[in-house]
Amino acid sequence: MPDTSAILAHLTATQEEAQGLEHGIKADEWERLVTRLGRKPNLVELGIYSVMWSEHCSYKSSRRHLSKFPTKNARVIQGPGENAGVIDIGDGQAAIFKMESHNHPSYIEPYQGAATGVGGILRDVFTMGARPIALVNALRFGDPSHPKTRSLVAGVVAGIGGYGNCVGVPTVAGETQFDAGYNGNILVNAMAVGLADQDKIFYARGATPGNPIFYVGSKTGRDGIHGATMASAEFSEGDEEKRPTVQVGDPFTEKLLIEACLELMATDAIQAIQDMGAAGLTSSSVEMAASGGANGEGIGVIMDLDKVPQREEGMTAYEIMLSESQERMLIVLYPDKIDMAKAIFDKYDLSAEVIGETTDTGHLVLTQFGEVVCDIPVAPLAEDAPNYDRPWNEPPKRVALDPAAFDVPTDLAGTLLKLMGTPDMASKRWVWEQYDRHVMGDTIDSSQSGGDAAIVRIHKTNKALAICSDCNPHYVSADPYEGGKQAVAEAYRNLSAVGATPIAITDNLNFGNPEKPNTMGYIVKAIEGMAEACRELDFPVVSGNVSLYNETDGTAIPPTPVVGGVGLLEDISKSATLKGAKPGDLLVMVGGIGTHLGATQYARSVLGLKGEALGTPPPVDLAVEKRNASFIRDIIGAGLATAVHDISDGGLACSVAEVALASNCGAVVNISPELQGFPASHLHAALFGEDQARYIFTVAGDAENALAQFAEARPDVPMLMLGSITDASEGLTFAVDVRKDQTFSVGLDALRSANEDWLPGYMNTVD
Amino acid sequence: MKTAVIVFPASNCDRDAQDALAQVTGKAPVMVWHKDGIIPEDTDLVVIPGGFSYGDYLRCGAMAANSPVVEQLKAHAERGGYVLGICNGFQILCETRLLPGVLMRNASLHFVCRPQRLSVESANTAFTSAYCSSSTVTIPIAHHDGNYFADEATLDRLEGEGRVVFRYAAGENPNGASRDIAGILSENGRIMGMMPHPERAMGGNEGGADGLGVFQSLLNAA
Numbered sequence: 005m006p007d008t009s010a011i012l013a014h015l016t017a018t019q020e021e022a023q024g025l026e027h028g029i030k031a032d033e034w035e036r037l038v039t040r041l042g043r044k045p046n047l048v049e050l051g052i053y054s055v056m057w058s059e060h061c062s063y064k065s066s067r068r069h070l071s072k073f074p075t076k077n078a079r080v081i082q083g084p085g086e087n088a089g090v091i092d093i094g095d096g097q098a099a100i101f102k103m104e105s106h107n108h109p110s111y112i113e114p115y116q117g118a119a120t121g122v123g124g125i126l127r128d129v130f131t132m133g134a135r136p137i138a139l140v141n142a143l144r145f146g147d148p149s150h151p152k153t154r155s156l157v158a159g160v161v162a163g164i165g166g167y168g169n170c171v172g173v174p175t176v177a178g179e180t181q182f183d184a185g186y187n188g189n190i191l192v193n194a195m196a197v198g199l200a201d202q203d204k205i206f207y208a209r210g211a212t213p214g215n216p217i218f219y220v221g222s223k224t225g226r227d228g229i230h231g232a233t234m235a236s237a238e239f240s241e242g243d244e245e246k247r248p249t250v251q252v253g254d255p256f257t258e259k260l261l262i263e264a265c266l267e268l269m270a271t272d273a274i275q276a277i278q279d280m281g282a283a284g285l286t287s288s289s290v291e292m293a294a295s296g297g298a299n300g301e302g303i304g305v306i307m308d309l310d311k312v313p314q315r316e317e318g319m320t321a322y323e324i325m326l327s328e329s330q331e332r333m334l335i336v337l338y339p340d341k342i343d344m345a346k347a348i349f350d351k352y353d354l355s356a357e358v359i360g361e362t363t364d365t366g367h368l369v370l371t372q373f374g375e376v377v378c379d380i381p382v383a384p385l386a387e388d389a390p391n392y393d394r395p396w397n398e399p400p401k402r403v404a405l406d407p408a409a410f411d412v413p414t415d416l417a418g419t420l421l422k423l424m425g426t427p428d429m430a431s432k433r434w435v436w437e438q439y440d441r442h443v444m445g446d447t448i449d450s451s452q453s454g455g456d457a458a459i460v461r462i463h464k465t466n467k468a469l470a471i472c473s474d475c476n477p478h479y480v481s482a483d484p485y486e487g488g489k490q491a492v493a494e495a496y497r498n499l500s501a502v503g504a505t506p507i508a509i510t511d512n513l514n515f516g517n518p519e520k521p522n523t524m525g526y527i528v529k530a531i532e533g534m535a536e537a538c539r540e541l542d543f544p545v546v547s548g549n550v551s552l553y554n555e556t557d558g559t560a561i562p563p564t565p566v567v568g569g570v571g572l573l574e575d576i577s578k579s580a581t582l583k584g585a586k587p588g589d590l591l592v593m594v595g596g597i598g599t600h601l602g603a604t605q606y607a608r609s610v611l612g613l614k615g616e617a618l619g620t621p622p623p624v625d626l627a628v629e630k631r632n633a634s635f636i637r638d639i640i641g642a643g644l645a646t647a648v649h650d651i652s653d654g655g656l657a658c659s660v661a662e663v664a665l666a667s668n669c670g671a672v673v674n675i676s677p678e679l680q681g682f683p684a685s686h687l688h689a690a691l692f693g694e695d696q697a698r699y700i701f702t703v704a705g706d707a708e709n710a711l712a713q714f715a716e717a718r719p720d721v722p723m724l725m726l727g728s729i730t731d732a733s734e735g736l737t738f739a740v741d742v743r744k745d746q747t748f749s750v751g752l753d754a755l756r757s758a759n760e761d762w763l764p765g766y767m768n769t770v771d
Numbered sequence: 772m773k774t775a776v777i778v779f780p781a782s783n784c785d786r787d788a789q790d791a792l793a794q795v796t797g798k799a800p801v802m803v804w805h806k807d808g809i810i811p812e813d814t815d816l817v818v819i820p821g822g823f824s825y826g827d828y829l830r831c832g833a834m835a836a837n838s839p840v841v842e843q844l845k846a847h848a849e850r851g852g853y854v855l856g857i858c859n860g861f862q863i864l865c866e867t868r869l870l871p872g873v874l875m876r877n878a879s880l881h882f883v884c885r886p887q888r889l890s891v892e893s894a895n896t897a898f899t900s901a902y903c904s905s906s907t908v909t910i911p912i913a914h915h916d917g918n919y920f921a922d923e924a925t926l927d928r929l930e931g932e933g934r935v936v937f938r939y940a941a942g943e944n945p946n947g948a949s950r951d952i953a954g955i956l957s958e959n960g961r962i963m964g965m966m967p968h969p970e971r972a973m974g975g976n977e978g979g980a981d982g983l984g985v986f987q988s989l990l991n992a993a
Contacts (some may be wrong), residue, residue, distance in 0.1 A: 008796055016930075162821065162882075165882045166882075169823070169882055169884075169915075170781060170783070170823040170826065170827075171781075171783065172781075172783025172784070172822060228783060254826070254943070255781075255823070255826070256780070256781050256823065256825065256826025256828070257826075259780070259781040259783065259823075260780055260781065351778065351804075351806070353780070355800070436884075437881075437882075437883055437884055437885050438881050438882045438884070439882075439884060440882070440884050440913040441884055441973075441977070442884065442911050442913060442968070442971045442976070442977060442978050443783055443784060443821075443912075443913065444786065444787065444790075445786075445787045445970070445971055445973070445976060445978075446976060447976055447977045447978075448975075448976055448977060449977060452885075452886075452977060453977075461975075461976065509889075769895075
């Protein structure tokens with residue numbers, strides 16, 4: 005036994021403002037802390053305040069704006085505020101889901117950063133009683149030519165695969181984009197979706213005094229100490245030294261933890277449960293105490309840290325409370341269930357100890373070596389955390405881009421091939437082939453088909469969830485309000501395009517430093533735009549995460565509010581993907597001819613425009629979104645559509661190309677200025693414009709009459725017969741001027757190679 | 772047919788195997804926990820499912836091969852019972868020496884999950900009688916260590932005795948396996964290990980329905 009008196013003296017020494025600053029507590033926050041506490045904190049207490057008041061845990065810069073999001077509709081069971089959002093999917097079942105970032109750690113140590121991101125989001129979902137059934141990830145990397153990009157892609161993808169594949173949850177969808185704006189801060193956003201019975205949902209809230217606090221999972225080590233604080237600061241050159249703040253993942257233990265927790269949850273042993281994520285034992289115990297009590301009035305907690313299972317010797321209370329060791333859970337049990345709970349965790353060889361008790365004092369009391377090392381009221385930690393109204397500037401308005409100012413390219417076939425091979429549009433096969441997409445046996449459609457949303461069957465039923473993730477940061481940069489609206493509308497469209505009824509979203513708001521009024525302006529406007537779309541589309545936010553300070557040496561990332569959407573398919577047989585088109589099918593477009601080139605893939609990759617010159621993003625008319633989406637869902641529901649795809653990046657031409665690749669067929673597309681009545685100088689916009697609320701679909705040739713009846717019943721929905729599907733050997737032909745018989749054609753092989761070759765070629769290049 | 776599925780810690784295709792067996796036999800298999808579970812003596816078929824047994828931080832399957840349940844597995848094999856090892860199950864069968872050879876890291880060094888075209892090398896086995904010989908089927912793969920390797924004499928012997936059951940379609944070897952081997956049989960023809968996942972191709976999902984034949988063949992054999 006070492007001399008504990010010196011350690012205790014160190015832990016309980018009164019701290020001053022200077023130490024507060026070292027812990028990221030700013031001067032005004034120090035004042036607040038000392039006033040509320042009525043004295044200066046000791047070292048353990050200061051450590052606890054610093055993580056609880058970090059941006060990561062307290063949302064102090066975004067909270068007042070997040071409250072603008074609608075969070076309820078008829079299907080929402082639990083909105084933001086718990087570990088994850090919960091929606092009613094009928095038959096007494098619920099879908100539980102959330103998206104969360106692991107940006108900062110993934111940049112410092114890509115494999116473990118990404119792996120533990122997956123582990124953390126899985127715990128958020130199974131903590132609530134759900135068996136995880138799908139993983140999604142939204143990744144954004146720097147410019148491909150940046151020296152770090154290739155190794156970051158390799159590390160992040162291997163980390164996501166390494167964790168998700170082992171725990172046995174399929175990774176079914178995702179997005180991977182590249183932009184120089186992420187050179188110094190990559191984005192790794194992971195989403196998990198789980199399935200639970202509505203009468204077996206567990207919450208962090210509701211613990212009452214006098215019950216045992218049960219610690220389960222991995223032992224606590226020194227890894228990840230102050231991870232939450234690190235994630236709340238900007239980077240500067242040389243921050244790789246922060247590697248010790250990154251946690252190390254153990255998917256094996258996570259898998260056992262899932263099984264053990266679900267086994268325990270099948271009994272009546274748990275009063276409240278919270279995973280140990282950011283800020284570990286601190287935030288889990290504080291959050292359970294703050295939301296405890298029969299009416300949420302809050303309770304107290306006392307814990308004996310000597311009882312915490314520890315991986316290393318000589319850990320102090322400070323280290324134990326701030327460790328972010330992975331794969332741990334804190335559970336408030338009913339007192340007579342301790343033995344049964346221990347037996348379950350013993351079966352899986354997991355640590356499980358009673359480390360304390362809930363109390364009625366309202367205080368967080370911690371002891372080590374028999375002495376009290378922390379005694380602070382819980383309420384100020386959680387509820388009194390700073391809540392800033394950060395000053396913000398109205399983001400600058402851009403001038404719209406006029407398509408007529410740019411010539412229609414003479415080589416339209418080459419243009420299409422170029423677009424299909426840009427880093428953003430190129431096939432991400434190299435990524436998703438490293439993810440197990442099929443474990444659990446319920447994957448109906450995944451990244452494999454390039455579809456708009458993944459389709460995952462609800463086990464042993466004929467129903468399915470549709471899941472997608474979306475954000476176009478170029479639109480948000482151009483106009484955060486419209487861009488924010490668009491991210492939500494795109495998710496709504498992608499779910500509708502597979503035939504699902506959109507229900508709710510989770511969001512992951514990735515931005516730079518909120519203390520800079522220009523950055524804060526983008527945060528505010530993007531949230532307001534998203535909120536409007538959520539309201540109009542009845543598509544509320546039920547969970548989410550905010551990641552700020554994504555800045556390096558003063559340069560912020562492009563504003564990137566990622567939306568994870570979940571929808572319900574009542575009948576799998578009435579769904580659609582990109583891959584069902586057959587030769588002889590008719591090709592139909594819903595929505596008007598493209599007119600908008602501002603902030604598009606075409607403007608960036610073909611016109612080579614940057615920044616201001618890109619102009620405004622395509623505007624989003626939410627009423628039209630709603631109308632067109634319901635029409636598409638009806639077409640799919642009636643069993644008419646053989647394939648469906650929305651029109652997004654790269655416009656109509658790329659959308660048709662993607663259907664042709666997925667269905668392995670050709671197509672003839674009539675898109676002529678004369679026939680459709682648009683100026684010939686706008687042909688590039690008609691082919692590659694990214695106007696919103698648009699879809700293409702195919703129907704069997706003999707279903708033309710049924711389709712006509714449908715169209716007649718909905719004269720308000722603009723529908724255009726574009727052409728037909730042909731044999732793969734015929735490739736794609738676009739008739740762009742009927743009178744002059746002008747066409748351009750692209751062979752399917754050339755298209756496939758343009759789309760498939762870029763990423764493997766890039767990843768296999770040796771510098 | 773009476774069936775059982777061995778569940779190791781971090782097996783993760785145990786439920787898929789359970790569902791596939793129930794679908795084909797109409798009866799739920801016995802799920803046998805690695806520590807204290809019992810394989811009933813009258814079991815016709817034991818399935819060792821895919822996953823990452825014990826995390827597979829060591830050589831894949833090496834820990835599982837020393838698990839308490841393996842004694843029972845060997846006893847079942849000695850009784851002449853059928854054993855189907857899928858993916859991690861194949862790795863475990865090699866590590867227990869119930870099948871020859873080893874499964875090394877994929878030549879690409881990456882995990883690979885894709886629909887995989889396979890050639891059915893012999894339909895004259897208890898695991899493949901429902902297929903036509905030399906037919907091509909598509910069954911998904913998902914593994915990091917599927918690069919089958921054995922010395923030349925062993926490979927010659929496996930081929931000579933008709934014990935190579937599945938091969939990756941010509942030119943589509945996903946992992947560098949010797950002679951494109953995807954699945955092999957034991958000497959008595961009662962034990963098969965394969966890297967592809969037939970239990971993920973039972974119809975109604977992205978995996979297709981080509982895996983059904985493996986289970987139907989076993990139902991006919993047992």
